[in-house]
Amino acid sequence: MQIPCPWCGPRNATEFRHQGEARTRPDVASASAEEWRQYLYFRVNRCGWVDENWYHTAGCRRYFPLRRNTLTNEIAPAGGER
Numbered sequence: 001m002q003i004p005c006p007w008c009g010p011r012n013a014t015e016f017r018h019q020g021e022a023r024t025r026p027d028v029a030s031a032s033a034e035e036w037r038q039y040l041y042f043r044v045n046r047c048g049w050v051d052e053n054w055y056h057t058a059g060c061r062r063y064f065p066l067r068r069n070t071l072t073n074e075i076a077p078a079g080g081e082r
Helices: 033-041
Strands: 002-005 009-012 016-021 049-056 063-069
Touching: 002 063
Parallel strands: none
Antiparallel strands: 002 009, 016 049, 049 063
16 A cells, blocks of 8 residues: 655555544543543544544654545545545
8 A cells, every 4th residue: 555645755554654533632621531531542433534644654754644445545635525
């Protein structure tokens, strides 16, 4: 699988670390314990297009968003409509 790093270009997936679904972090000042529990431990894990975060471990060492189809591993720009 080839992953397009925004800074280094397309690279083999072995150079990257998957950081999970892109989600909004709860507000530290006002979030309840239940909101933190949901954020930290629960994932949707849906089949289809998912916005994810990736880290380029063997390259530029930067985090970046990516939209990936979890069924086919097809990749599109993050936030794009599919």
